[in-house]
Amino acid sequence: MTSSIPVFVGVDVGASRAKAVVLDRDRHLLGFAVEKSGTDFTLVADHCLTASLEMAGVSKNSIVKTISTGYGRKNVSFAQENKTEIGCHSKGCFLYFPRPITIIDIGGQDNKIIKLDEKGRRTGFKMNRKCAAGTGAFLEEMSLRLNIPIEEMDALARQSEDMVKLGSFCTVFSATEVLENIRQGKKVTDIIKGLFFSVIKRVLEMDALTEQVVMTGGVVAHNSFLVTMTEEIIGRRILVPEYPQLTGAIGAALYAMEEGG
């Protein structure tokens, strides 16, 4: 049974995962879907749209406007416009935390630090350089090297009692350091916490955290211990939206609402 209320769709095709959300006019999240981005961005965006509409219980005809974002933003055939993920994360975060905030987004391929003022306007942003250090790609690579499923890393890191310190910027050199620690008989839990610490250090090097910190992104969504560790390092409480992985898609849907009437 489908409803015919007007809805607004945001699609975030990231380097690792594609996300779609359906919002109603009151900005309520009616449906969403997350899939691996894979190699066909257009197709995965279509799948995500279908699944999120089904969850929302609305048909395609109810869509007032769709906006896409993320690396694959220009491959979403049904979107009328696209915006950068910087803009969409800003908008998505400000919906939940309408105050001056510093957003840390840790995605599959890149990190962002975005600063918003009290009206949600961007005052500046930084993206990581093209290096994978500090991104989800770094953790994925390490999960392969350690032969530990990525979804188990968070729980293992929490069990660490004596974190291993990894010094390198570079993913390949970090892997060498990890192998050296394995050879020395260090516990896997301590190594994984060290990897998390390395991700956080790379992100904190990007910019000063001047306002209330909000963390988002797929890596944060699946590894909440990263947030706890970051709070310990910066000595401040961090806010996380209910669906940290969907922030960009929600921002895109909010743009669709603003621009679609």
Added chain:
Amino acid sequence: MAMNEQKKTVRKKIEATGVMNRIMSDYFYQLDQASKTGEQKIAWCTSVGPAEILRALGFLVHFPENHGAMLGSTRLATDFIPEANAIGYSPDICSYLTADIGAFLKGVTPLSKAYKGIEKVPKPDVLVFNTNQCRDVQDWFSWYARKLKVPILGITTHCGVNEVTEAHVDSIARQMKQLIEPLSEISGKKFDMDEMKQVLALSRECSDLWKKVLDTASAVPSPITFFDGTIHMGPAVVLRGTRQAVDYYQVLLTELRERIKNGVAAIENEKFRLYWDGMPVWGRLSAHSNLFAELQTNVLASTYCNSWIFSAFEPEDPFNSMARAYTELFIVRSDPFKEIYIKTMMDFFKVDGIIFHDAKTCPNNSNCRYGMPQRIEAATGLPSLVINGDLNDLRLVSDEQTKTNIEAFIEQLEENR
């Protein structure tokens, strides 16, 4: 309207380009002829080296940095850089140097493709550097000196200069004068002060006209872009001190003034105006030009193109004024000087923000590594963006990162307008 069907804005073509292409072509053929016949001596010179002295002594002048930029813009550089890396020249040092030496090792030059009949870079009789650009130019020329067994001479410039003093000027002027005797021996021509003054007068005239050309970008809308500047600076780099360069900039200036008079914009419906600090990404010149044009944004002024303005040249006092001009250069100055310079430029050109290019292999032209963007933002109240890349080595360029950063920056400008 479906996505990606928007009308694409492109930068408006400059009519004088044909004239420039002809004089650049004449310049390269003249060098090639001299190289093949030996009828005129050839000096290689750094881009802001003592070219005027060389011309006054009758040399034709080849500029390896210009050749490096050609390797970059033709996207050949990345193929040759590894050749130089393999003989001990690190991928982290100047990618003009590594591309140029790599191309020489492979026996290839982009001149061959552009100018039929030219097979090699012109053979030098002497190599003359000025370290005002960086230390790399000295290492670069030294490699050729060893390889080709050609004499090398140079000027070692002060760096991090806050205020240019008489002591700075004296020491550089003395070094310049010391070049005369050995250069005169190589050229076989006696130094003539009147010729020196004539060359310098032409160089000053070229410099003044080039400044007027670049200053047209202060008009709203601007008749010129930074990308045009990087192309049309050719004569100011390789032909300053000649009549051809002066004549060319008069033609170009007339066209740009006509555009201003008629309200013709280089970027139609110019929405945003930006300042560029740092080197161009030569292999992405047209891609970047198109990207900004599609965003109806004109990157219209730069530190880089303005680096070939030498207002201190005084033909009646050649050595002291050349020494002063080549020491007043932005690149050898202190950060406090650079900040005031950039802020003044941003005010003059009425820009909405600034982009810093952090070129991996060119620290001397990357001014964002010591907190400058933050200080400029505080001083101007305007936003900045740093993009990571390189002048020549495309292995260091991430197109998607650059694009997302630039699009997000323009979104930010739109939202805050």
